[in-house]
Amino acid sequence: MGRKKSIGLYHRALEVIPGGVNSPVRAFQAIGVPPSFIERAKGSKIFDVDGHEYIDYVGSWGPMILGHAHPKIVAALKKALPKGTSYGAPTPLEVELASKVKKAFPSMELVRMVSSGTEAVMSAIRVARGYTGRPNVIKFEGCYHGHGDSLLVKAGSGATTFGIPDSLGIPEDLAKHTQTATYNDLESVKILVSQYPEQIACVIVEPIAGNMGVVLPERGFLEGLRKICDERGIVLIFDEVISGFRTAYGGAQEIYKIKADMTCLGKIIGGGLPVGAYGGKRAMMDKVSPLGGVYQAGTLSGNPLAMTAGITTLELLRAKKVYQDLGKKTLYLTEKIAECAEERGLPFTINQATGLFTLFFTEGPVRDYRTAKTSNPKRFAQFFIEMMKQGIYLPPSQFEAWFISLAHTQKDLDRTIEACDAAFKRL
Numbered sequence: 284m285g286r287k288k289s290i291g292l293y294h295r296a297l298e299v300i301p302g303g304v305n306s307p308v309r310a311f312q313a314i315g316v317p318p319s320f321i322e323r324a325k326g327s328k329i330f331d332v333d334g335h336e337y338i339d340y341v342g343s344w345g346p347m348i349l350g351h352a353h354p355k356i357v358a359a360l361k362k363a364l365p366k367g368t369s370y371g372a373p374t375p376l377e378v379e380l381a382s383k384v385k386k387a388f389p390s391m392e393l394v395r396m397v398s399s400g401t402e403a404v405m406s407a408i409r410v411a412r413g414y415t416g417r418p419n420v421i422k423f424e425g426c427y428h429g430h431g432d433s434l435l436v437k438a439g440s441g442a443t444t445f446g447i448p449d450s451l452g453i454p455e456d457l458a459k460h461t462q463t464a465t466y467n468d469l470e471s472v473k474i475l476v477s478q479y480p481e482q483i484a485c486v487i488v489e490p491i492a493g494n495m496g497v498v499l500p501e502r503g504f505l506e507g508l509r510k511i512c513d514e515r516g517i518v519l520i521f522d523e524v525i526s527g528f529r530t531a532y533g534g535a536q537e538i539y540k541i542k543a544d545m546t547c548l549g550k551i552i553g554g555g556l557p558v559g560a561y562g563g564k565r566a567m568m569d570k571v572s573p574l575g576g577v578y579q580a581g582t583l584s585g586n587p588l589a590m591t592a593g594i595t596t597l598e599l600l601r602a603k604k605v606y607q608d609l610g611k612k613t614l615y616l617t618e619k620i621a622e623c624a625e626e627r628g629l630p631f632t633i634n635q636a637t638g639l640f641t642l643f644f645t646e647g648p649v650r651d652y653r654t655a656k657t658s659n660p661k662r663f664a665q666f667f668i669e670m671m672k673q674g675i676y677l678p679p680s681q682f683e684a685w686f687i688s689l690a691h692t693q694k695d696l697d698r699t700i701e702a703c704d705a706a707f708k709r710l
């Protein structure tokens with residue numbers, strides 16, 4: 284498979300961009316080959332600079348639930364473009380998107396638009412700290428909440444719960460305010476809460492985890508978090524940057540019927556343009572500047588093009604049976620892949636929710652970070668390359684979600700299953 288142009292571009296990129304990429308997951312580091320450079324995308328397909336066509340299961344890491352370059356999004360953007368691209372003043376579009384978000388997530392009584400999921404999470408945490416007057420944050424090992432300083436922390440192995448920075452450049456003085464619990468393990472949360480009485484501002488969680496591969500909340504986990512937070516006056520933050528408008532229109536909160544105090548959104552609500560949003564209870568959001576003393580701002584926040592793509596996306600997702608259709612596609616694909624893997628005698632686990640899933644190369648079950656890590660990343664790397672050769676573009680890591688879009692056709696799914704079967708044979 285010729286990849287001459289991609290490799291050439293990669294070498295040029297290395298001279299001007301750290302690691303040749305503007306976000307580390309794009310670097311194919313876990314695979315050990317240069318990334319493909321993409322020229323264009325349409326529907327379920329992406330096309331690289333060397334002329335290869337792939338069925339895409341990355342979907343820009345979640346936003347492209349309608350598929351790429353959806354004609355209605357393209358048309359809406361074309362219409363918006365001549366009106367100017369940014370004003371630094373309020374627009375009707377922001378009111379419209381915020382209203383749609385609030386309708387889908389009734390727990391978000393007030394909504395603030397920002398430009399990325401990272402910004403949404405950073406801001407929500409600042410609000411939780413400002414509202415409670417407490418410094419500490421509980422997060423879960425294996426959950427990703429963007430690259431804000433307070434969130435790039437996971438506990439070291441073993442019993443230590445003291446925040447150890449996961450990234451250079453984060454002062455320990457800051458990291459010590461982040462405590463890490465185990466996903467699906469309420470006891471680990473209770474221990475932290477009693478260890479740091481009156482110091483925990485918030486518990487932040489991906490209610491359907493997508494960043495250690497897909498891991499679902501077990502029965503009682505989210506309910507238990509809700510209860511602990513209520514008892515201790517802790518702000519419960521659901522990071523629905525992935526699950527929002529994907530697993531259901533109203534995200535995990537609609538599925539599990541639990542209300543978060545604050546919610547973070549991103550990815551889908553920008554329709555492929557840079558958007559994030561955070562919001563929650565009025566009493567909390569009343570703390571946000573200019574109403575209150577928690578400062579948060581953005582030159583491009585509520586950008587008219589991004590709002591246009593977001594509004595159009597949400598309108599299209601309101602159509603009948605959208606999530607039923609997406610759920611059926613997800614089930615079909617995962618069931619068939621499971622059959623093939625079983626036939627080949629491969630150890631595997633598939634975790635899935637509507638619109639996303641992960642094939643883990645481990646016996647499983649996968650229910651937290653530790654069990655996710657029992658997967659075989661070398662086998663995944665081999666599998667990834669075999670799939671790429673057959674025109675299937677997967678997330679280049681064992682610990683990521685495959686994203687399905689409404690544009691994936693039955694033919695795409697069947698081709699993917701055939702490719703999996705052929706790849707499994709060679710593992």
Ligand SMILES: *Cc1c(COP(=O)(O)O)cnc(C)c1O
Pocket residue numbers: 398399400401402404427428429430489493494522523524525549550559
């Ligand atoms: C992607 C993601 C983020 C960060 O969003 P960016 O737009 O990449 O900054 C935060 N939380 C979760 C759950 C995510 O998947």
